[in-house]
Amino acid sequence: MQNKGFEMRAILIDPIKQSVEPYTINHHLSSLQRAVGGIIAFGTELKTGDVLYIDDEGLLKPNPSFFALRGRAFAGRGLLVGPERGGFPIDVVSTVDDIKKLMSFDVNVDLDRLLTVKSTTFNSPAEFFDYLRAQRAADGE
Numbered sequence: 632m633q634n635k636g637f638e639m640r641a642i643l644i645d646p647i648k649q650s651v652e653p654y655t656i657n658h659h660l661s662s663l664q665r666a667v668g669g670i671i672a673f674g675t676e677l678k679t680g681d682v683l684y685i686d687d688e689g690l691l692k693p694n695p696s697f698f699a700l701r702g703r704a705f706a707g708r709g710l711l712v713g714p715e716r717g718g719f720p721i722d723v724v725s726t727v728d729d730i731k732k733l734m735s736f737d738v739n740v741d742l743d744r745l746l747t748v749k750s751t752t753f754n755s756p757a758e759f760f761d762y763l764r765a766q767r768a769a770d771g772e
Contacts, residue, residue, distance in 0.1 A: 637657045638656070639657065639722050640655065640722040640723050641653075641654045641666070641713075641722075642711040642725065642730055643666055644708060644709040644710070644711070646696035646698040646708070647696045647708075651730050653727060658719050663710060666708070667684060667685060667707065667709065667710050668686050668707065669687060669688045669689065669692075670688060671685070673685075674700070675701070675766070676763055676766075676767070677701075679714075679725050680724060681711050681712065681714065682713075683705070683710070684709065684710045684712065685705050685706070685708070686708055689705070690707070692707065697736075697738040698736050698738060699734055700733055711730065
């Protein structure tokens with residue numbers, strides 16, 4: 632039986648079902664991976680501090696499905712968790728209704744263009760946070 636003290640509120644985005652639903656996870660990596668259906672990868676961070684994790688191999692699955700969050704397309708399922716505190720994410724700040732207003736399942740994706748990917752490697756946490764700040768600036772936040 633799962634210890635209730637380790638459960639966190641999250642939001643699961645499923646483009647196959649075209650659903651945005653509350654979801655419960657725990658502090659184990661396997662819980663996040665189970666939610667997205669594969670190895671997790673960073674998707675984006677919202678103004679609330681919530682973080683979107685996506686299936687790292689969502690694009691490689693047969694008949695990939697997509698959703699857009701704030702105009703950015705993602706392949707496969709997405710999981711929104713709250714900001715990190717003490718090395719672990721906390722309850723998601725956004726509500727399901729908040730997320731529904733920011734997203735769409737009606738996404739046209741040019742796979743040829745999408746498959747041309749620039750790899751981003753970070754040599755330190757500072758580089759990663761600089762990247763996030765630049766992403767926020769580019770998104771007009």
